[in-house]
Amino acid sequence: MHAHAEDLRSELQGPHAARDRLVAAVSADWRGAELSPPDRALCAYAEKLTRTPAAMAQGDVEALRAQGFSDAGIHDAIQVIAYFNYINRVADAVHVDLEAEMPPDPR
Numbered sequence: 283m284h285a286h287a288e289d290l291r292s293e294l295q296g297p298h299a300a301r302d303r304l305v306a307a308v309s310a311d312w313r314g315a316e317l318s319p320p321d322r323a324l325c326a327y328a329e330k331l332t333r334t335p336a337a338m339a340q341g342d343v344e345a346l347r348a349q350g351f352s353d354a355g356i357h358d359a360i361q362v363i364a365y366f367n368y369i370n371r372v373a374d375a376v377h378v379d380l381e382a383e384m385p386p387d388p389r
Contacts, residue, residue: 286366320349328363 287305294301307315312325323345331338346356 320351323349324351324359327359331360331363332367 287309290308291301291305294304304315308317308325312322312329317325327342327346330342343356346359347353351359
């Protein structure tokens with residue numbers, strides 16, 4: 283998440299201070315962030331697909347549909363989540379250096 287915090291910040295609306303608070307909360311643990319129910323459902327889905335992909339079930343898709351996600355939207359989310367998982371693993375495997383302007387993860 284650290285590497286993508288600025289991307290999230292740029293997608294948010296509202297005052298800079300509010301954006302910074304939300305990015306910090308999501309970066310620390312999305313469960314503690316003030317997210318809408320659809321965003322919370324999407325984060326839960328993304329986390330499960332990332333951490334335990336073999337455990338994905340129809341109920342996970344149904345939870346997104348219950349929050350108003352269309353099948354096309356769910357498909358798009360799966361593509362983005364899977365791509366970021368893939369490219370992050372590739373970068374980790376070949377020890378990609380951070381970009382010069384990106385500070386190291388504080389943890």
